[in-house]
Amino acid sequence: MKKIIxxxxxxxxxxxxxxxxxxxxxxxxxxxxxxxxxxxxxxxxKVALISGGGSGHEPSHAGFVGKGMLDAAVAGEVFTSPxxxxxxxxxxxxxxxxxxxxxxxxxxxxxxxxxxxxxMAEMEDIKVEKVIVNDDVAVExxxxxTGRRGVAGTIFVHKIAGAAAEEGRSLEEVQKIAQKVxxxxxxxxxSLGACTVPAVGKPSFTLAExxxxxxxxxxGEPGTHxxxxxxxxxxxxxxxxxxxxxxxxxxxxxxxxxxxxxxxTPLMELYIVNRKLHSLLEEKEIKINKTLIGNYMTxxxxxxxxxxVIKLDEELKGLLNAKADTPAFKEI
Amino acid sequence: MIDKTMxxxxxxxxxxxxxxxKDLLNELDMAIGDSxxxxxxxxxxxxxxxxxxxxxxxxxQTILKTIAMTLISTVGGASGPLxxxxxLKASSVVGDREVLDSNxxxxxxxxxxxxxxxxxxxxxxxxxxxxxxxxxYEAFKSSVESGKDLKEASKQAxxxxxxxxxxxxxxxxxxxxxxxxxxxxxxxxxxxxxxxHIIIKTxxxxxxx
Numbered sequence: 190m191k192k193i194i195x196x197x198x199x200x201x202x203x204x205x206x207x208x209x210x211x212x213x214x215x216x217x218x219x220x221x222x223x224x225x226x227x228x229x230x231x232x233x234x235k236v237a238l239i240s241g242g243g244s245g246h247e248p249s250h251a252g253f254v255g256k257g258m259l260d261a262a263v264a265g266e267v268f269t270s271p272x273x274x275x276x277x278x279x280x281x282x283x284x285x286x287x288x289x290x291x292x293x294x295x296x297x298x299x300x301x302x303x304x305x306x307x308x309m310a311e312m313e314d315i316k317v318e319k320v321i322v323n324d325d326v327a328v329e330x331x332x333x334x335t336g337r338r339g340v341a342g343t344i345f346v347h348k349i350a351g352a353a354a355e356e357g358r359s360l361e362e363v364q365k366i367a368q369k370v371x372x373x374x375x376x377x378x379x380s381l382g383a384c385t386v387p388a389v390g391k392p393s394f395t396l397a398e399x400x401x402x403x404x405x406x407x408x409g410e411p412g413t414h415x416x417x418x419x420x421x422x423x424x425x426x427x428x429x430x431x432x433x434x435x436x437x438x439x440x441x442x443x444x445x446x447x448x449x450x451x452x453x454t455p456l457m458e459l460y461i462v463n464r465k466l467h468s469l470l471e472e473k474e475i476k477i478n479k480t481l482i483g484n485y486m487t488x489x490x491x492x493x494x495x496x497x498v499i500k501l502d503e504e505l506k507g508l509l510n511a512k513a514d515t516p517a518f519k520e521i
Numbered sequence: 522m523i524d525k526t527m528x529x530x531x532x533x534x535x536x537x538x539x540x541x542x543k544d545l546l547n548e549l550d551m552a553i554g555d556s557x558x559x560x561x562x563x564x565x566x567x568x569x570x571x572x573x574x575x576x577x578x579x580x581x582q583t584i585l586k587t588i589a590m591t592l593i594s595t596v597g598g599a600s601g602p603l604x605x606x607x608x609l610k611a612s613s614v615v616g617d618r619e620v621l622d623s624n625x626x627x628x629x630x631x632x633x634x635x636x637x638x639x640x641x642x643x644x645x646x647x648x649x650x651x652x653x654x655x656x657x658y659e660a661f662k663s664s665v666e667s668g669k670d671l672k673e674a675s676k677q678a679x680x681x682x683x684x685x686x687x688x689x690x691x692x693x694x695x696x697x698x699x700x701x702x703x704x705x706x707x708x709x710x711x712x713x714x715x716x717x718h719i720i721i722k723t724x725x726x727x728x729x730x
Binding site for chain 1: 549551553554555556557561562564593594595596597598599600601602603640641695696697698700701702703705
């Protein structure tokens with residue numbers, strides 16, 4: 190394993206310090222915790238949005254702390270959900286009189302730790318609601334399983350619910366809009382190779398030179414199947430197909446898309462994917478209101494990408510395009 | 522009977538065995554999860570070991586509660602809340618006992634299982650730690666009811682736990698990250714059931730030594 194680190198124990202701590210030094214105008218550290226909060230928080234009268242999860246997905250989630258998005262991000266160990274006491278620290282640090290919305294990606298660990306934190310907050314009479322993001326179409330959605338994973342589509346939740354909170358909407362309204370985003374967002378991902386979790390020291394899986402993993406998760410957990418690599422156009426067509434099969438989009442409807450790099454894929458390749466994605470949607474007479482492209486929800490140094498699509502109505506469109514100013518997302 | 526000295530020895534040895542099996546647990550988790558179960562558990566139990574020094578004169582409730590809070594605040598992932606809840610529930614039924622007998626262990630098993638079910642919204646057959654713990658509890662309880670002593674009942678529990686772990690290889694995961702794999706999770710041993718087995722085996726080894 191080759192990594193530019195000092196020690197596996199100090200990775201998260203040192204990374205958080207580095208983020209604060211890079212973006213002091215946006216974020217500061219809640220002393221003694223792995224929480225980064227918006228500099229001017231808590232903001233009275235505004236619902237506070239808190240998200241988080243394992244580290245290794247940068248810029249998620251700390252990169253989205255700032256005006257119009259998150260009020261705090263809680264960083265767990267690499268690919269491990271943060272503990273309840275840390276989430277609770279975040280709630281106490283940014284929670285206002287308007288209440289707190291927790292944006293949780295659907296992994297049992299994240300859900301359990303955030304729920305325990307919400308229970309702690311309730312004991313102190315802090316109003317907390319949650320939304321669980323489950324946008325990944327690669328995994329089966331059934332009542333018998335944990336359900337779908339939350340992946341890059343989470344960025345749409347941060348952006349849109351963040352904008353709603355910034356407008357001063359109530360906790361109930363912000364939660365409702367966040368749920369609407371979840372209901373209308375789908376993601377499909379693939380990878381060309383594994384990543385190495387520093388504490389483990391070995392790649393998370395192996396792929397032959399000409400093989401890809403289709404539908405894998407953002408922690409390097411296996412996907413739906415392995416297959417021979419094909420062209421960017423073919424991959425894009427297949428992945429968009431999976432999304433549309435799951436969430437039909439009619440002619441004339443409008444969408445937002447994210448072409449998300451998993452950490453080691455150059456923008457060059459993401460642009461090639463985006464070119465095909467746009468032409469496929471145009472052929473179907475689906476309008477693209479917004480395209481986000483780059484590294485939003487990564488998996489350490491994994492090569493690969495995901496496509497997320499959100500179906501937009503007027504309300505979602507307005508909030509998606511509302512002003513935001515965070516280290517990793519700006520809408521001017 | 523388990524007295525305080527033996528109890529602390531059990532906890533200390535559980536921590537050692539979890540740390541010793543860190544790589545095994547990571548490797549099992551690599552096949553169906555995200556390969557951090559061993560690292561997370563080892564981190565938590567290393568912290569538990571540090572706390573044990575200060576708990577020598579505490580009652581069972583305080584010891585178990587301290588272990589619970591330590592695991593909850595250091596493990597993360599799904600194992601932190603699940604094992605944390607398990608120890609927290611255990612702390613609630615032992616009060617200020619001087620020694621623990623078989624009936625206390627039955628009570629502990631019962632609240633631990635209830636707590637894990639509630640926290641993880643899971644049950645036997647979902648390919649989780651419960652597939653190890655529930656059979657162990659059932660074997661322990663029926664041994665005690667048929668008049669066996671703590672040593673023999675613990676052996677029976679360990680045997681059932683071993684079979685439970687084997688059973689997880691044959692079923693599909695319905696909870697946790699492994700559930701994302703669907704049928705592809707069949708054939709792999711559940712890491713959570715394995716760490717629970719390490720705990721149950723350690724208890725049996727020490728009471729039988």
